[in-house]
Structures are given as C-alpha cells and as structure tokens.
Amino acid sequence: FSFNLMVVGAKGLGKSTLINTLFNKELYKLDTVPKVNYPDLEQPVDVKIDTVSAEIEENNVKLNLTVIDCPGFGENIDNTDVSWKPVVDEINHRFDQYLEQETKVNRSTIVDNRVHALLYFIEPTGHSLKPLDIEFMKQVHEKVNLIPVIARSDTLTEKEVKQSKQLILDDIKNQGITLFNPPIYDNDDDETVSATNEMAEKIPFAVVGSTNYIQTPDGRTVRGRSYPWGIIEVDNEEDCDFIKLRQLLIRNFMEELKETTAKVSYEKYRTGKLLK
Amino acid sequence: FSFNLMVVGAKGLGKSTLINTLFNKELYKLDTVPKVNYPDLEQPVDVKIDTVSAEIEENNVKLNLTVIDCPGFGENIDNTDVSWKPVVDEINHRFDQYLEQETKVNRSTIVDNRVHALLYFIEPTGHSLKPLDIEFMKQVHEKVNLIPVIARSDTLTEKEVKQSKQLILDDIKNQGITLFNPPIYDNDDDETVSATNEMAEKIPFAVVGSTNYIQTPDGRTVRGRSYPWGIIEVDNEEDCDFIKLRQLLIRNFMEELKETTAKVSYEKYRTGKLLK
Ligand SMILES: Nc1nc2c(ncn2[C@@H]2O[C@H](COP(=O)(O)OP(=O)(O)O)[C@@H](O)[C@H]2O)c(=O)[nH]1
Numbered sequence: 208f209s210f211n212l213m214v215v216g217a218k219g220l221g222k223s224t225l226i227n228t229l230f231n232k233e234l235y236k237l238d239t240v241p242k243v244n245y246p247d248l249e250q251p252v253d254v255k256i257d258t259v260s261a262e263i264e265e266n267n268v269k270l271n272l273t274v275i276d277c278p279g280f281g282e283n284i285d286n287t288d289v290s291w292k293p294v295v296d297e298i299n300h301r302f303d304q305y306l307e308q309e310t311k312v313n314r315s316t317i318v319d320n321r322v323h324a325l326l327y328f329i330e331p332t333g334h335s336l337k338p339l340d341i342e343f344m345k346q347v348h349e350k351v352n353l354i355p356v357i358a359r360s361d362t363l364t365e366k367e368v369k370q371s372k373q374l375i376l377d378d379i380k381n382q383g384i385t386l387f388n389p390p391i392y393d394n395d396d397d398e399t400v401s402a403t404n405e406m407a408e409k410i411p412f413a414v415v416g417s418t419n420y421i422q423t424p425d426g427r428t429v430r431g432r433s434y435p436w437g438i439i440e441v442d443n444e445e446d447c448d449f450i451k452l453r454q455l456l457i458r459n460f461m462e463e464l465k466e467t468t469a470k471v472s473y474e475k476y477r478t479g480k481l482l483k
Numbered sequence: 484f485s486f487n488l489m490v491v492g493a494k495g496l497g498k499s500t501l502i503n504t505l506f507n508k509e510l511y512k513l514d515t516v517p518k519v520n521y522p523d524l525e526q527p528v529d530v531k532i533d534t535v536s537a538e539i540e541e542n543n544v545k546l547n548l549t550v551i552d553c554p555g556f557g558e559n560i561d562n563t564d565v566s567w568k569p570v571v572d573e574i575n576h577r578f579d580q581y582l583e584q585e586t587k588v589n590r591s592t593i594v595d596n597r598v599h600a601l602l603y604f605i606e607p608t609g610h611s612l613k614p615l616d617i618e619f620m621k622q623v624h625e626k627v628n629l630i631p632v633i634a635r636s637d638t639l640t641e642k643e644v645k646q647s648k649q650l651i652l653d654d655i656k657n658q659g660i661t662l663f664n665p666p667i668y669d670n671d672d673d674e675t676v677s678a679t680n681e682m683a684e685k686i687p688f689a690v691v692g693s694t695n696y697i698q699t700p701d702g703r704t705v706r707g708r709s710y711p712w713g714i715i716e717v718d719n720e721e722d723c724d725f726i727k728l729r730q731l732l733i734r735n736f737m738e739e740l741k742e743t744t745a746k747v748s749y750e751k752y753r754t755g756k757l758l759k
C-alpha cells in the first residue's frame with residue numbers, strides 16, 4: 208500500500224507542521240532553533256523537490272507514505288514560471304516513470320510513484336486568492352487531485368473563515384479550476400452520504416497543525432497551540448477542519464484518490480503524450 | 484500639526500484594520516462583505532498610491548493625519564521593481580514638493596507632505612524575512628523612518644514571536660538595514676529612559692488590530708478578536724505590542740519622527756539632488 212502526497216505553498220504556512228500532525232510522525236524536523244538563511248537577492252531561489260518517505264500504520268494497515276515537498280515555491284521576487292514549472296515537471300516525470308514501467312514485459316513489479324493528491328496551502332488573508340495561487344492551481348488541477356487548504360486558520364475568526372471560503376470558492380469557480388470532490392456512491396448508506404457531504408462542504412479545509420501536547424484547563428491532554436488568551440485544539444472540529452482533512456486524505460478516500468489518479472489524470476496525460 | 488504615515492505590506496496583513504485601531508477612527512472601510520476581485524492574470528497589478536486624511540485629537544491636540552497606503556504591493560507574480568518603485572517615487576515626490584516650496588520667496592505657508600514614518604508589515608511566518616521584504620526595506624530605509632511590524636501576530640505563540648523577532652532583527656542587521664530608533668535624551672529621567680528602552684526592545688512590534696468591541700468572560704468591554712478558544716485583547720500588553728507601537732508613533736515620538744525626517748532623511752535627499 209503506497210500513497211504519494213505532494214505539498215505546495217509559500218514558506219511559513221505550517222506545511223511541515225501539518226504533515227507531521229496528519230501522520231502523527233516527525234516526518235519533518237521542525238526547527239526548534241530556526242536558522243536564518245540570509246537570502247542572496249542576486250540569486251533567484253530555486254524550487255527544490257524534496258521527498259521524504261515513511262511507513263505509517265492506519266486502521267491496522269501498513270502504508271508506504273511519500274510526501275513530496277517543494278521548498279522555494281513563491282520565495283522569489285519574480286515568481287513567473289520558476290515557481291510552478293519544477294512542480295509540474297515533477298508531476299509529469301512521475302507519470303513518465305509509470306508509463307515506462309507499463310511498457311515493460313514484466314509488469315508485476317510496477318511501483319506507483321504518481322502524485323495521488325496535491326495539498327495546496329492558501330495564505331489566511333481573509334481576502335480572495337492571489338495571482339500566484341490561481342496560476343499555480345490552473346497549472347496542476349488537470350494533472351492531480353487538487354485539495355486546497357486555508358493554512359494556519361487559527362488566525363481567522365469563525366466569521367472570517369466562512370467569508371474566506373466563499374471568496375476562495377468563487378475565485379476557483381470563476382477561474383475554471385477543478386478540485387477533488389469526494390464521490391458519493393449509489394450503495395452508500397444515508398450516514399455515509401451525509402458524512403461525505405459534510406466533508407465536501409468544508410473545502411477548502413481551514414487547518415491548524417500541531418504536534419505539541421498541551422494541558423487544557425479542564426485537565427485533558429490535547430494536540431494544540433497555547434496562546435496567552437486560550438488553547439486551540441487541532442483535533443476539535445469546533446476549532447478547525449483538521450479532522451475533516453484527515454478523514455478525506457487518510458481514512459475514507461485514499462483509494463478514490465489513487466483511483467482517479469490512475470483512471471483520470473494519468474489516462475489524460477498518457478493520451479496527450481501518445482497523441483504527440 | 485500634521486503627520487504623514489506611509490503603510491506598506493502585502494494584502495491581507497491587517498493594515499487597514501491596524502490603522503483604524505491606531506487612530507480609533509474608521510479611516511478605512513473594512514469590507515463587511517468583501518468583494519472578489521478576480522485578478523486578471525494577463526495584466527500586472529499596479530501599485531497605487533492612496534491617501535486618506537483625517538483630523539485626529541490626541542492628548543487634547545488636534546492633528547492632521549494623512550495615511551498613505553500602497554495597495555497592490557507584492558500582489559504580482561513578478562514583483563521586481565513594480566512593487567517598490569511606485570512607493571520610492573512617492574517618497575521622492577514628496578521630498579521634491581518640499582524642496583520646491585523651500586525655494587519660494589514666501590515660506591511661511593510651507594506644507595510638510597513628507598513621509599514622516601513608514602510602517603512595513605511583515606508576514607507572521609515564524610521564519611526570517613522574505614527577499615521582497617529585504618529588497619523593499621533596502622530601497623527605503625535611508626529615505627524614511629522605517630518601523631517594521633509583525634502583522635497579525637496573534638497567529639504566533641509567545642515563543643514563536645520571540646524567535647521571529649530574533650530572526651528578523653538578525654536578517655535586518657545582516658542586510659545593513661537601518662530602523663528608526665527611539666532616541667534617549669540626556670535630560671530624560673530614569674522612568675523615561677527605561678520606558679524608551681522597553682519600547683525599543685519590542686521592535687519589530689508584534690501587532691494585532693481590531694475595532695470590534697467585545698465582552699470578556701469577566702465582564703469587561705475591550706477591543707479585540709473573539710475566537711472559539713479565547714479572546715485576544717488589542718490594548719493588553721500581555722497579548723501583543725499594539726500599545727507600544729501606539730506610544731512610539733503617536734504619544735511619545737511623533738516629534739522625533741518629524742524631526743529626523745526633516746534633519747536627516749530630507750537633508751540627505753536634498754544634498755543628493757543638489758549634487759547631481
Ligand atoms: N497559527 C498557526 N501557526 C502554525 C500552525 N502550524 C505551524 N505554525 C507555525 O508556523 C511557523 C511555520 O511552520 P512550518 O511548519 O515550519 O511552516 P512551513 O515553512 O510551511 O513548513 C512555525 O512557527 C509554526 O509553529 C498553525 O496551524 N497555526
């Protein structure tokens with residue numbers, strides 16, 4: 208069982224923290240004493256593609272998880288092409304790897320390295336999308352299952368989260384961007400249908416991440432962030448949509464994500480390539 | 484009494500909110516129902532220079548406040564030049580206006596439109612400065628009193644605020660950027676000296692803005708932001724540095740800001756211009 212998750216967004220949006228939180232594993236070392244990286248203004252910042260793999264256990268199933276991170280995205284003063292091209296190249300490269308394996312005689316050992324889902328982190332500005340967000344999503348939405356999240360959403364009040372989601376969804380619709388939509392099946396029971404609808408309505412998920420365990424005033428130990436004015440609990444659905452994201456990505460729709468990648472995105476790519 | 488404050492930073496950093504909070508006046512209409520502005524990716528976003536003026540009363544003194552806002556800053560996918568040039572041009576333009584008035588015969592009616600302070604809003608990423616932040620600050624720090632603030636700082640825990648400030652100050656020092664430093668005078672009493680030091684140590688100020696009055700659980704009415712997990716109070720020095728910023732900008736150092744503008748920044752500009 209393998210799953211390949213790509214994570215994209217500007218620096219400082221809590222991506223590393225969220226990944227560690229999602230999989231309850233320190234996949235990324237969070238800087239306890241962050242180092243200053245004096246950016247050299249003369250040199251453009253390259254977008255690197257970093258992969259980190261780990262074995263995760265979910266519902267008693269062992270999972271080979273690979274997270275593909277793209278540090279440097281959006282870091283430049285001039286982000287034309289240089290931000291999204293390396294990411295799109297990586298997605299295509301993984302399709303090509305699969306295509307190559309498919310054409311071999313012995314196909315029993317095919318390894319699926321294709322990107323099964325792309326988490327795109329949106330800055331919590333309270334406003335609509337930025338041009339870079341839109342341009343990036345347009346470049347990838349037909350190649351991957353695109354799941355946008357509002358990063359570090361504890362900076363927005365409940366009312367601001369609602370407004371933000373509306374603005375972002377309007378922008379996405381207006382720009383013709385397609386998002387991954389958790390499917391409902393004919394044989395789903397009512398409970399499943401309503402759970403799927405509840406989850407779909409929360410997109411873009413307003414997420415908060417934390418691997419710190421803290422004590423609440425009423426004595427519980429929770430994952431969260433402790434401020435002088437209160438504690439936000441990551442696993443509390445009143446505080447953020449983290450649980451919903453985890454359900455979509457890991458518990459309920461991982462197979463769907465892999466399936467649409469194989470049957471839709473990959474087929475589209477393969478057809479496009481063979482027609483050239 | 485006039486004071487000209489320039490405000491610069493990416494969209495969504497709470498600039499309009501903070502200005503309204505600082506001066507306790509609705510200088511900027513905060514979108515109650517924000518409109519989507521579908522960005523046209525083909526057209527670069529121009530940085531506009533918007534001024535809004537109001538009469539403010541502070542310590543029983545009437546003040547003609549002008550706030551110069553620069554919407555569009557950092558909005559583009561390619562922000563080279565297009566982000567800072569209009570801002571630098573505006574600062575220079577106001578110096579030129581003053582130079583022109585100075586050369587007239589009747590100087591009794593000189594109007595001081597020069598930029599007395601520039602509040603630069605840094606994104607609360609928890610990491611060090613971005614290339615655009617550095618490039619912008621280098622372009623303006625010798626022309627204006629530069630006061631950086633960490634925007635929407637309620638997204639950072641106390642520990643993250645401390646780390647952030649350290650990283651940012653290291654970056655600023657390493658890049659040779661000069662900030663406005665509230666001066667200490669020989670005739671200042673001990674209380675004033677320690678108050679000035681306390682204020683200077685907080686730079687870059689971790690700010691939070693809000694013009695909403697809310698009820699605390701213990702029955703007080705405060706300006707703040709209400710989250711499901713707690714209430715952050717803008718005027719509470721435990722929660723953020725808003726009060727310190729207000730003291731620097733309005734209560735204690737407004738005269739110094741105008742004076743250094745006249746005697747240092749303007750003189751440097753004038754000399755540079757006359758030598759050409
Ligand atoms: N307010 C808030 N801060 C967060 C959250 N997740 C991470 N952070 C903080 O944001 C900063 C950047 O986090 P990091 O995971 O390194 O972001 P990355 O650069 O996108 O990988 C750190 O100071 C984190 O502690 C969150 O959900 N909410």
Ligand SMILES: Nc1nc2c(ncn2[C@@H]2O[C@H](COP(=O)(O)OP(=O)(O)O)[C@@H](O)[C@H]2O)c(=O)[nH]1
Nearest residue numbers: 332333362494495496497498499500635691692
């Ligand atoms: N967390 C937090 N949000 C804020 C703060 N100030 C403003 N906001 C919110 O941030 C969003 C953008 O604020 P706005 O003042 O329009 O930002 P501007 O685009 O920089 O002028 C709105 O949803 C505000 O309610 C703050 O201090 N902390």
